Amino acid sequence: MTGALLPLFVAIPLTAAGITAFARPGRRWPLTVLLAVLAVHVAASALLLGATRDGEVYADGVGGWVPGIAIPFAADALSALMLTFTGALSLVCCWYAIASGVGRVRLFSPLVLAMIAGVNGALLTADAFNLFVFIEVMLMPSYGLLILARRGQGTERSVRGSRLYVTFNLFVSTLFLVGVGLVYATAGTVNLGLLAGAAKEDGRVAAAAAVALAALAMKAALVPTYGWLTRAYPSTSPAITALFSGLHTKVAVYAIYRLYAVIFDGDERWLLIGLVVCGVTVAVGAIASVGEQSMRSMLSFSMVSHLGYILVGVALFTPAGLAAGIFYLLHHMVVKAAQFLSAGAIEDTYGTDRIDRLRGIGRREPLVAATFAIAALSLAGLPPFSGFVAKLVLVIASIDAGQVLLAVVLIAASLITLLAMLRVWNAVFMSPVPEGESSTRRIPWSLAAPGAILAVVTIVLGLGAQLLIPLTEVAAEGLLDTTTYVEEVLR
Amino acid sequence: MILALSIGVLVAGAVFLMMSRSFIRVVLGFVLLSHAANLLLFSTGGTSRRAEPLGKSLDPVLTADPLPQAFVLTAIVISFAITIYLLSLAITGGRDEDDEDGDDA
Numbered sequence: 048m049t050g051a052l053l054p055l056f057v058a059i060p061l062t063a064a065g066i067t068a069f070a071r072p073g074r075r076w077p078l079t080v081l082l083a084v085l086a087v088h089v090a091a092s093a094l095l096l097g098a099t100r101d102g103e104v105y106a107d108g109v110g111g112w113v114p115g116i117a118i119p120f121a122a123d124a125l126s127a128l129m130l131t132f133t134g135a136l137s138l139v140c141c142w143y144a145i146a147s148g149v150g151r152v153r154l155f156s157p158l159v160l161a162m163i164a165g166v167n168g169a170l171l172t173a174d175a176f177n178l179f180v181f182i183e184v185m186l187m188p189s190y191g192l193l194i195l196a197r198r199g200q201g202t203e204r205s206v207r208g209s210r211l212y213v214t215f216n217l218f219v220s221t222l223f224l225v226g227v228g229l230v231y232a233t234a235g236t237v238n239l240g241l242l243a244g245a246a247k248e249d250g251r252v253a254a255a256a257a258v259a260l261a262a263l264a265m266k267a268a269l270v271p272t273y274g275w276l277t278r279a280y281p282s283t284s285p286a287i288t289a290l291f292s293g294l295h296t297k298v299a300v301y302a303i304y305r306l307y308a309v310i311f312d313g314d315e316r317w318l319l320i321g322l323v324v325c326g327v328t329v330a331v332g333a334i335a336s337v338g339e340q341s342m343r344s345m346l347s348f349s350m351v352s353h354l355g356y357i358l359v360g361v362a363l364f365t366p367a368g369l370a371a372g373i374f375y376l377l378h379h380m381v382v383k384a385a386q387f388l389s390a391g392a393i394e395d396t397y398g399t400d401r402i403d404r405l406r407g408i409g410r411r412e413p414l415v416a417a418t419f420a421i422a423a424l425s426l427a428g429l430p431p432f433s434g435f436v437a438k439l440v441l442v443i444a445s446i447d448a449g450q451v452l453l454a455v456v457l458i459a460a461s462l463i464t465l466l467a468m469l470r471v472w473n474a475v476f477m478s479p480v481p482e483g484e485s486s487t488r489r490i491p492w493s494l495a496a497p498g499a500i501l502a503v504v505t506i507v508l509g510l511g512a513q514l515l516i517p518l519t520e521v522a523a524e525g526l527l528d529t530t531t532y533v534e535e536v537l538r
Numbered sequence: 539m540i541l542a543l544s545i546g547v548l549v550a551g552a553v554f555l556m557m558s559r560s561f562i563r564v565v566l567g568f569v570l571l572s573h574a575a576n577l578l579l580f581s582t583g584g585t586s587r588r589a590e591p592l593g594k595s596l597d598p599v600l601t602a603d604p605l606p607q608a609f610v611l612t613a614i615v616i617s618f619a620i621t622i623y624l625l626s627l628a629i630t631g632g633r634d635e636d637d638e639d640g641d642d643a
Binding site: 176180183187190194206209210213214217218220221224225227228229231232 | 556561564568571572575578579581582583605606609612613616617619620623624627630
């Protein structure tokens, strides 16, 4: 494995997107291409994970220019972990999308492939401006996916959600671009290798990079800018919500981890801001999720809360905190998608996801009910699921760092999450089947299986946490000590 | 100074337009905002050196910094594409201005 292969993570999906865009309507081969590319992606990132598991870093400067000007790609354990999980998750979500019919809309395959190219680029790049470009490459197809529907079946609701989503993301991207511009003005470079520790030494660079970080925090839906997520995500089709929940905000979270570790070198002076913002996000998201009337809105608010949990890791910036945050990030990608997919299977079959209109699902759909229950308990942090391990290591890390108040907030919020989940569980799943309703509608297994697979993954991650924790510890080491990363990028 | 003032005026206009209810105005606000961002990117390379960065024997004291120019070019292409998309969203939704708050309608 050499670094020179890294750009292929972007090049292959992008080429495939270009080819599949020319497919005639109704043809099935673009879906085959999509699934094949994703399968290769998962295999390649698993190999990359194997190659980086002892802390090695692979890098490549595209174009053969001198270090600092070339287009740098770099992969360490954190990028490899993220690549593996995003790839596997996209594969499962695409399966669901194809089964639910969204995947058969004409431009689905090229849009998803282009988005994957953007995600991979953002996870691998070692240059702040390229990060902006790759985030745009990721966002552009997602604007299309958001309103993707069969001819004549598009809804005004999805257009409205899309308007909010596009305008907000455009604003945030512009802010990020301004931040990158200011970093260039103050530091004279946007290469992460050359920027290493620059913000710790020079307050002007810190102020400039803070603009970029603020933009990423908005993209990661932290308080006070979380309203876009909770309004846009429920407005699109369930398959797309699940796909976005695993990719978009998580790329922003990854970028915050990377930029704070490299540019700020984990500067302790600003960590308190992160702790306060994350703590408030955790609390606000959890409380707001209790009062929602539809399943996907409830899940979106709960997602805001968990994004707060994930970023507590970087706000602590201790070895245990970072490893816990990364574990939480991976756990959350799997579990949230499992939940969105099980809620989506119900919505796609029964035509609504409003909590007050669904009754007796638990008796009719045991597999979907089990998936939802496992994911809900995992999110709330009960053993033996991965959420328990994730919350446990995070709470221990925050107590070790002396943040007892934060630990209290984290535990209280998970109880509130449990409350919100139980409310949905009692109303939708455990209630008796309404009398006189002789509906023969059943969720087909092809819609139930993708979520169920992810539910199995959360059990495996919970019982076999010892397999993943060493990897997250290596990834955290790479963030604490960026010397190897910087050396490889500048080689 | 002129550059800083123009960026300020553009941002002020953008914010004013974005605050309005009409989606077309919001789109126009984004056009102004992306212009402001591009001017800011432009100025990051320093505005005193203006000679073209082409050819063999370049004098770093006179030559303009080519990197911000490449940034701006990329940013222009991206914001142009998104503006077109926003405009198409503006015409597909129909009567948009007043019913934004009917979330679950």
